[in-house]
Amino acid sequence: LAKTTQPISMDSYEGQEVNITCSHNNIATNDYITWYQQFPSQGPRFIIQGYKTKVTNEVASLFIPADRKSSTLSLPRVSLSDTAVYYCLVGPHTGGFKTIFGAGTRLFVKA
Amino acid sequence: DAGVTQSPTHLIKTRGQQVTLRCSPKSGHDTVSWYQQALGQGPQFIFQYYEEEERQRGNFPDRFSGHQFPNYSSELNVNALLLGDSALYLCASSLDPGGRTDTQYFGPGTRLTVL
Numbered sequence: 001l002a003k004t005t006q007p008i009s010m011d012s013y014e015g016q017e018v019n020i021t022c023s024h025n026n027i028a029t030n031d032y033i034t035w036y037q038q039f040p041s042q043g044p045r046f047i048i049q050g051y052k053t054k055v056t057n058e059v060a061s062l063f064i065p066a067d068r069k070s071s072t073l074s075l076p077r078v079s080l081s082d083t084a085v086y087y088c089l090v091g092p093h094t095g096g097f098k099t100i101f102g103a104g105t106r107l108f109v110k111a
Numbered sequence: 112d113a114g115v116t117q118s119p120t121h122l123i124k125t126r127g128q129q130v131t132l133r134c135s136p137k138s139g140h141d142t143v144s145w146y147q148q149a150l151g152q153g154p155q156f157i158f159q160y161y162e163e164e165e166r167q168r169g170n171f172p173d174r175f176s177g178h179q180f181p182n183y184s185s186e187l188n189v190n191a192l193l194l195g196d197s198a199l200y201l202c203a204s205s206l207d208p209g210g211r212t213d214t215q216y217f218g219p220g221t222r223l224t225v226l
Contacts (some may be wrong), residue, residue: 034214043115043201043217086125087153101146101153 004088009106016076020105022088025069027073033064033071034089037082038104045085048073115218117203123224124192132187132221136204138206139214142166144145145177147199153200161207171188189223197225 005023012018024033032051036044048055048062051069055062061074075082085106091099126131134176136143142161148156148203156169162178179185183204189196199222 018176032214035218041199041220042204043220046214046216047224049201049214101155 003100004090004101006086006088006105008103009108011087011108011110012078013110014079015077018078018082018107018109020072020075020086020088020107021070021072023070024088024090027053027068027090028107030092031090032101033062033068034091035060035073036087036089038087047099048085078107078109080109080111083107114215115202117202117218119219119221120219121222121224123226125180125226126192126194127193128225129188129190130192130223132189132200132202132223134187134202134204134218135173136183136185136202136218137216140148140204140206140216141183142205142207142215143179143183144189144203144205145185147171148198148199148201148220150198164216189191192225197223201222 032048032049035047037047038044048057048060049066050062052064052068062074085104087101087104089099115137116167118133122130129139144159147157148154157171157175158165158177160168160177163179174190176188177185199220201220202218203215
């Protein structure tokens with residue numbers, strides 16, 4: 001089962017770009033990389049998902065190198081409301097026992 | 112487009128009791144997964160239902176059981192509650208692969224407190 005390693009916490013200031021890197025050395029061929037955002041006492045909110053190269057949507061970008069052993073979530077110009085826990089998941093895109101949540105990265109955005 | 116909904120929002124039970132949590136998947140989704148999230152930790156996979164059957168199961172005891180109905184909604188049942196079962200219970204829905212690309216979407220969760 002693919003496990004992930006992320007920084008435990010990060011601090012940033014409003015308006016800055018934040019990059020959170022996740023390591024997943026034993027990612028399987030069929031695994032996708034998915035990032036979720038979670039606020040206290042709420043369910044995780046889907047941010048972005050990718051398989052290789054670069055994926056961009058209205059809220060974030062996801063960079064995946066050719067070997068797929070790591071990935072970087074990029075949040076452009078963060079605001080105070082982006083303070084949350086960010087989880088990197090590796091596994092089937094539909095979830096299941098092969099999708100393991102780690103402890104996540106606690107991002108704290110300061111004014 | 113309705114997202115994943117869960118009920119109740121909060122629940123307080125005592126040790127030894129039984130509890131049932133409910134989940135309605137996102138419109139168009141047919142697969143439901145349940146997760147347990149203890150305070151300060153990431154969610155842990157309990158089981159996944161598809162076509163009214165348990166398709167996958169995580170490392171949880173038989174006290175945890177579930178059901179999926181023909182309309183794809185699902186229930187999570189926990190018997191003989193322990194203090195350690197206190198957690199946020201999350202439901203996530205997705206569309207069974209079948210060659211299509213989709214992801215799982217989570218509901219707001221049910222906060223269970225066992226006293």
